[in-house]
Amino acid sequence: MSEERRRELGESDAPVEHQLKESFDKTIGEGAERLHRTGRNILVTGVFGGFEVGLGIMAYLAVMPETGNHLLAGLAFSFGLIALLLAHSELFTENFLMPVAALVAKEGSAAQLAKLWGGTLVANLAGGWIFVWIIMQAFPQWSTAASESAHHYIGAPFSVQTIALAVLGGSTITLMSRMQQGTGNDVARIVATIIGGFLLAGLQLFHSILDSLLIFAAIHSGADITYGQWLGWFGYTLLFNVLGGLSLVTLLRLVRTKELIQKRRREAPEDPDAPHNA
DSSP states (O other), X not given: OOHHHHHHHOSSSOSOOHHHHHHHHHHXXXXXXXXXXXXXXXXXXXXXXXXXXXXXXXXXXXXXXXXXXXXXXXXXXXXXXHHHHHHTOOOGGGGGSHHHHHHHTTSSOHHHHHHHHHHHHHHHHHHHHHHXXXXXXXXXXXXXXXXXXXXXXXXXXXXXXXXXHHHHHHHHHHHHHHHHHTOOOHHXXXXXXXXXXXXXXXXXXXXXXXXHHHHHHHHHTTOSOOHHHHHHXXXXXXXXXXXXXXXXXXXXHHHHTHHHHHHHHHHSOSOTTSOOOO
């Protein structure tokens, strides 16, 4: 290898690639913007996020009875995530990378992260609950498909397998968000979204929001499922979604950009709630 090429690549892990720096700045900037949103904006974008994931549920339930194929139904579900992407709405599990990175870089506070997570989660569930009620009134013939899909999750015993499915659900949606954020090409972002939707719904990974809407659809259609059963499933699924997204994607990304984060922290204002220019 030539000396010039060696200098370009760097002899240690100290030099940071230009593309990595651009991606880091974009991640921190978008994460800080989310952390500094008002409560009203968080709730509104979260409700719309629930509506758009509901579109994916509608597509899933349309395809599943006709084909009996979870992979094809998962591909159809990705339409809802595409709508979420293009409409710039918010899904709770999308907030495991960018806002956390901004928090670590002192571009926001823990209280702001808690407000973002809590508000988005509640708004996603409320918006989705309303939307799937409308779906089941419009298409009562999908009741069987909704019930069968919901029982797959509700009926699963708490085990290493279900923990792993929830961890993979959280890491998959976080990686999807990372891929979307890592490119400015709209086609590439849509492809990343289709991949994420296909893996989440097609492989029946445990996802706290997506699968909750399927369970709500079944409850609306009269299935023998209670909100208590949903809550018991939701609690551990949410926990391991968070752990999966933070440990398998976010933590590794933070380690990769450690020098940039340290520099950003040194330059950050003392008050994380103060206006920023990210």
